[in-house]
Amino acid sequence: MNRDFERIDKAKLILEKIAKGVNPVTGEQIENDSFLNDPRVIRCFYFVTEILDNVRKGAYNSGKNTKFIITPEQKGMVEFPANNIGVNEFSKHVNACLDLSISKKLSGTELNKRLKKLGILSEEKTEESKTRTITNEKSKEYGFESEKRSFNGVEYEMVVINDKGKNYLLENIEAIMES
Incomplete structure (x- = not known):
């Protein structure tokens, strides 16, 4: 069993490095034009690392829980980075502290949907007829901002x-997820 845990830990470490744009063999930055820098691929790597983490903890959940449940103790364990983060990263840090045998995972998509429903965030149509989440006049009051980012130039x-x-979000997450 320990051998399996070691292999899970090693696989997770490799996937995390790739997701952060680092070649796990050489330690060098992965070229910007590589498919490994595509946000969809990066999200996939983070998703797999979360699954490995849950398997390691013995808390893998195949989706049978339908309700989001977080205890005050679990809230107290959540640690966020000091910089501004997106909803997917917020969800990742919360999910790391949940008991996934009783709670469904928090997803950035679902959280965005609830925040739009509450009027904290909004949505707009792009020129390609897709929708994207944007801030509105209420967003700043709740701690949401818009930042310029760059991907592949x-x-x-x-x-x-x-x-x-x-x-x-952390103080009100249960009410937000029930809205």
Whole structure:
């Protein structure tokens, strides 16, 4: 069993490095034009690392739980990075502290949907007829901002959560997820 845990830990470490844009063999940055820098691929790597983490903890959940449940103790264990983060990263840090044998995972998509329903965030149609999440006049009051980011030389606006927003979301996450 320990051998399996070692292999899971090693696989997780390799996937995390790739997701962060680092070649796990050489330690060098992965070229910007590599498919490994595509946000969809990066999300996939993070998803797999979360599954490995849950398997390691003995808390892998195949989706049978339908309700989001977080205890005050679990909330107290959540640690966020000091910089502004997106909803997917927010969800990742919360999920790391959940008991997935009784709670469903928090997803950035679902959280965005609930925040739009509450009027904290909004949505707009792009020129390609897709929808994207944006801030509105209420967003700043709740700790949400828009930041310019760049991927493969293309600039885009990303909704991010500052410290005020992280605190607001964590304090009110149960009510938000029930709305």
